[in-house]
Structures are given as C-alpha cells and as structure tokens.
Amino acid sequence: MTGPPDFAAVEAELATRGFTRMVFELDRIETLLDLLGSPQRAYPSIHLTGTNGKTSTARMIDSLLRAFGLHTGRYTSPHLETVRERISLAGEPVDEQRFVDTYREVVPLARLVDERSAEPLTYFDLTTALAFATFADAPVDVAVVEVGLGGAEDSTNVLQAGVAVLTPIGLDHTEWLGDRVEDIALHKAGIIHKGATVISAEQQEEAARPILERCAEVGATIAREGAEFGVLSRAVAVGGQVLTLQGLGGRYEEIFVPLHGAHQAQNAAVALAAVEAFLGAGTRRQLDVETVREGFATVTSPGRLERVRAAPTVLLDGAHNPQGMAATVTALQEEFAFSKLVAVLGVLGDKDVTRLLELLEPVIDQLVVTRNSSPRAMATQELATLAAEVFGPDRVAVAEQMPDAIEVAVALAEEDVPGELAGVGVLVTGSVVTVADARRLLKR
Numbered sequence: 001m002t003g004p005p006d007f008a009a010v011e012a013e014l015a016t017r018g019f020t021r022m023v024f025e026l027d028r029i030e031t032l033l034d035l036l037g038s039p040q041r042a043y044p045s046i047h048l049t050g051t052n053g054k055t056s057t058a059r060m061i062d063s064l065l066r067a068f069g070l071h072t073g074r075y076t077s078p079h080l081e082t083v084r085e086r087i088s089l090a091g092e093p094v095d096e097q098r099f100v101d102t103y104r105e106v107v108p109l110a111r112l113v114d115e116r117s118a119e120p121l122t123y124f125d126l127t128t129a130l131a132f133a134t135f136a137d138a139p140v141d142v143a144v145v146e147v148g149l150g151g152a153e154d155s156t157n158v159l160q161a162g163v164a165v166l167t168p169i170g171l172d173h174t175e176w177l178g179d180r181v182e183d184i185a186l187h188k189a190g191i192i193h194k195g196a197t198v199i200s201a202e203q204q205e206e207a208a209r210p211i212l213e214r215c216a217e218v219g220a221t222i223a224r225e226g227a228e229f230g231v232l233s234r235a236v237a238v239g240g241q242v243l244t245l246q247g248l249g250g251r252y253e254e255i256f257v258p259l260h261g262a263h264q265a266q267n268a269a270v271a272l273a274a275v276e277a278f279l280g281a282g283t284r285r286q287l288d289v290e291t292v293r294e295g296f297a298t299v300t301s302p303g304r305l306e307r308v309r310a311a312p313t314v315l316l317d318g319a320h321n322p323q324g325m326a327a328t329v330t331a332l333q334e335e336f337a338f339s340k341l342v343a344v345l346g347v348l349g350d351k352d353v354t355r356l357l358e359l360l361e362p363v364i365d366q367l368v369v370t371r372n373s374s375p376r377a378m379a380t381q382e383l384a385t386l387a388a389e390v391f392g393p394d395r396v397a398v399a400e401q402m403p404d405a406i407e408v409a410v411a412l413a414e415e416d417v418p419g420e421l422a423g424v425g426v427l428v429t430g431s432v433v434t435v436a437d438a439r440r441l442l443k444r
Helices: 009-014 029-035 054-067 096-116 123-137 181-191 205-218 263-277 288-299 324-336 353-363 381-390 402-414 432-441
Strands: 045-049 070-077 087-089 142-146 163-166 197-200 223-225 230-237 240-246 253-255 306-309 315-317 340-345 366-369 396-398 426-430
Touching: 009 096, 009 123, 029 096, 029 123, 029 396, 045 054, 045 181, 054 070, 054 142, 054 263, 054 288, 070 123, 087 263, 096 123, 096 253, 096 396, 123 142, 123 263, 163 263, 181 205, 181 381, 197 205, 197 263, 205 223, 230 263, 253 263, 253 288, 263 288, 263 324, 263 381, 306 432, 315 432, 324 426, 340 353, 340 402, 340 432, 353 381, 366 402, 381 396, 402 426
Parallel strands: 045 142, 045 163, 070 142, 163 197, 197 223, 315 426, 340 366, 340 426, 366 396
Antiparallel strands: 070 087, 230 240, 240 253, 306 315
C-alpha cells in the first residue's frame, strides 16, 4: 500500500482538501466508515456540542476517565500547533508514526469515496475517520468526541453516543446554523439519539426548548445544570480555583481545577456529570471523591487564559464570540489584578467584532490590532477602524504581523511602569487561530 512517506507529506496532502471547506452531509463519512469496518462502533463514546467550552469540557472528561483507569481517545478541534492534537490517546496527541500509518490505511478508501461522490471528503471528514480508526486500533475503552460545527449534520454524528453533552449555546456560525439561538440549538440537539443520557449546561430558554423536544422525541434522559447538578461554590486559588460541585451522585468538595474563570467551573460541573452518567453513578452511587480530585487536578486547556510568559505576564485566550469574550473578561476582572493590560486582537471576518471590542474595552488600557494567519481573517485596517470607534484612536495601535504585534504590545505594557512588572499584562485573543499564531512564537 502506497502513501506519503512522512508526517509532513501527510499534513500537506490533508491540507489540499481545504482546511476551511464546509460540506454538511453524512453520506460520505458513513460510506468511508463502512468501508473501514465501522471503527466508531468498537467503543462507547461521549459526544459533545455547544457554542463555547467544548474543548475544555472534553479535556476535563478525558482527565477524569483516565483517573478512573480507563484508556481514552479524545477528538477535538481546531488544533493549535499540529493536527496530531486533534487525536489524543491517554491524554497525549498521537505520535507522528501512528498518524502516518493510520492515514496510509484510510486514504485509499477515502479516494474511492471521493471518486463516487459529487464532493470529496473534507479535511474534517478525513481527520474524523482517522480519529475513529486510531481509537479502534489502540484500542480505547471510551472515546470523548467534540463536534466540529453544529451537530445533526456534523461528521462526528455517526457515533450515536450513549452520553451526549451540551455546553452553553449562543449565537455563532450563523451563516451555517441560522441566526436565531433556537435554530442553532436545534442543529446541536441532533447529536441526541435514542435512549441517550443528555448532560446539559444551563441554557437560555430559546436553546432549552429544542433540546427538551429532541429528548422527548427520541426517548433520551436529560440532566440539567441547576437542577440535577451544578457548581455549589467556587473560590479563587493560586493557579486556578477550588470548587464544591453537586454531581448526579452527590456532593464533591475541595476540587482544585487549575483553570481560571466561572465558565471553567461550569465546564467542570458538566464534565463531572457526564463522567458520572458514563460510569453509572447517580442517586444511589457517588464516584470516589479522591479520584475525582486527582482527575481535575491534572487538567490542562491550552489557549484558554493560558499563561505563557511572565514579567510582563502574557496570557493567550481563544475567545472568538461575544459569549466567550464575556466569560474571559469576567475571569480577568475576578482573578487577575492587572494594573495595566494591553491586548493583541486578531479576528475572523465573520464574527461580531464590534461586540467583542465593546466587551474588551473596559478592561484593556491599549489595544494592538493585527491579522492572524487564517484566510478568513479580517484585514488589519478594517479591524483598526472598528477598534478606533470603540476605544478611540489614541488607544489603538496597528501591527500587520503577529511578531510585531506582540513586540508592540509588550513595549506598551512596560511603558511608564516604574519598577516591578508584576501587575502588567498582555492578552492575546480574538480567535483560536490568533492564539495558535502567538503560541508558536512564544512557546519556542
């Protein structure tokens, strides 16, 4: 069997499928998986959708399951540095050789499907098939799988998972999912299948209705944040927060989560309930609290208020829609005591950029606008014009390239600051792509 000789060649060949090409239709991925022997049926799955918090919640679920001794596979997107991040085994990205070997097994069948289809398999279709095949080959005890976009017609919705998780739903990707919250929730509720257990974060009423209707339609059981589970208390701690969580099976106290923000506490409550549901805990049985503590204590979530430098502190956060930015701003206000904070902002052109700027403005002293590496990125001058309307022109600087933007932001943060730089910070935000660009530079 022939194929690309190394990982770089595989990455390049994958990229020819169009990194941002969207085709929402399940026939192609179903055909490919049938040809592969339905690897997604080789293990049980926990399937996640929502507007914000999916990846962090997936990583928490993964960490908890591993603490309980299960061999896990995790599929999330997008990636920050390498496509291998999308497919993890036992909490770590698959190695290059395994990725290449799996690709060599899958791609001849993928090309066969391409020849028979009006549209070739997308980049996301193929990485989804690679993930499911990798998990079956490992083998894993359970797969934790995040949707790419939406739910009902997402490539991952071949799983028909026994546990479906819905993080908070709001307006995003309206060009594909509709411009009303209920339309978006209807798409996302499509991952709920017959007999599933549904774990739902607290939702606004427009989102809750379609979810409940879908549960009734397919005979799924739902547990809702605020009713069956939730965050009872949270306190800021060094490097994160300490929580008391109400789970499906009881009360879990002194849970340290090394992530910042009330939104991460909410994600933790959702993750715990999902793991309880998967492991069969409930009103008659509680999970071992020490094991739960161990699982949460080792959670990481790169690019989510991630500290990558000190003096000045540099934080990376992938908030890219108003709901996510509001959570980030709240965390900055509650958990960081910056005397001066400069932001580097790069956004995609299809986002509610004015609202992102309005949310940032009260907590940012100065703003540096730039362009990230996505072909969908908003032009720097267009972003600068919108930023000047919100911040005023005197508070906005422009840098066309990310290295220059970071350099300018650090200089502005340090300007006129006598002595220690402990209270000075730089926040890089606006898009996961922006964070990935900055992370490559700052983590070298």
